[in-house]
Amino acid sequence: MPSPAAALTRLASRLQHHGALSSDERELILSLPFRAKTLPANTRLFREDEPVDECSVLLDGFACRYKLMPNGARQILNILVPGEVIGLEPMLLGRADHAVDVLDRAEIALLRTSSLDELLAAHPRIARAFWLMTIRETAIQREWTANIGRRDARSRLAHLLCELAVRLEEAGLGRRGRFDLPLTQTQLADCTGLTPVHINRTLQLLRAEGLIRTDARIVDVPDWERLREAADFEPAYLRAGAAPKAGPAVVA
Amino acid sequence: MPSPAAALTRLASRLQHHGALSSDERELILSLPFRAKTLPANTRLFREDEPVDECSVLLDGFACRYKLMPNGARQILNILVPGEVIGLEPMLLGRADHAVDVLDRAEIALLRTSSLDELLAAHPRIARAFWLMTIRETAIQREWTANIGRRDARSRLAHLLCELAVRLEEAGLGRRGRFDLPLTQTQLADCTGLTPVHINRTLQLLRAEGLIRTDARIVDVPDWERLREAADFEPAYLRAGAAPKAGPAVVA
């Protein structure tokens, strides 16, 4: 459980992925007023179409954005990992176009619209960092669209695993070669637009190919390059603003 | 062909969908330096992974964002209609995570990074309007993800038609009851993650049900409510920031 003082450092470092912040700016973020809150597993933060007037930083645990279809099907739109902001766009618009649930037990820091809005209005560089955060969100969403639209079950699932591996590693949770997958097979199905049964079989296929090994929630990737290739995974879309124009590419 | 003076009014009014601008702010946008350019059909504006250092406003004609898969398949990520900005995010990041082609012959206004960036840095309300533009982009992308992931071919195609009908109407091109569809069946397939053959058959199904009538590129929607229902289309996601918190909902 993060101490009050440390709670927003995750947000600050996430933002710094998207652009350098002065130490003053960093301080301003760290001193944002917030209410920490622990949520039991499967708590809903907000549902589609609901008015939203605050947003939160995921301090610990996982969450997912999703939409429910009238026939009861559900499409998970993104998995949220610690450090990421939940409900920023809905807060800015006043209303959510999707729902968000916490997966496991989670710890969040709630931010009031007013204090955040003031900060954004007064500090253009901070505002831009947030903007770049939503730009990365869009890039991820584009990749998911393409993943679901044009890859078969095997590559599709492999791609999801690759993305999560990288994002989990980025969040300081495990390495891409071995990480704790926070999703059930049903949730994997809802991420990929497949059925749980087919996810189960596809997982078995990936295991049989030696691309992954699993033990409870732990996923082992014996050979990252092979999985990457099966997934057709190119992580460039995940790097929004890290090294804007120049500099050597970060090793993927 | 828009006159130089009128060229950026489309951009200004698009931005005003996302937040009120003072007349000064509006003037600043209208006086942005730009180079107008006419592009023949099927011109590529930029391709995936290419460095990008300018963006443009689509003045006339249509474009699409897409990704190419290694197996040659293509996923169209969004259709761009007049007034929309092309390549804003790639410009901000310096590199594109997707490609953009113009569909028909098109007219664009190219904006230099430097002049736009200055404007954004100096005018937080303008910056926020652009931010909200990318937020709407994200919302559309989420809807496409869900559309492709969890709807069958019939609703999926109907949903795409509904969205385009509304966006075309919004851009001042036709009514949702009758509009010029700028896409071939192959392009519709690439939008929906289906094959051209199946699009053809699904189109026939929609026609047989009386949900649409087509004549060349013109689509007629005899009964919007019926099509909307078949598509499970809820246009709320398209309204990003129009009426933030209060006010009666616009009739959909």
Add this chain to the structure above:
DNA sequence: CGTACGTTTGATCTTTCTCAATAATGGTGG
């Protein structure tokens, strides 16, 4: 030690894809 949830399996069915060919259509040069 149940009970609920998650995983696994088998059999069968459906949607959508593939392949291949034929018709329209629209634009172009003569």
Add this chain to the structure above:
DNA sequence: CCACCATTATTGAGAAAGATCAAACGTACG
């Protein structure tokens, strides 16, 4: 204005990926 070519639309038959249904098996936890 017409013939020609390239692109787009349409059709049919067969194959395949993934869905559905139903049941059994594990396992964590109250």
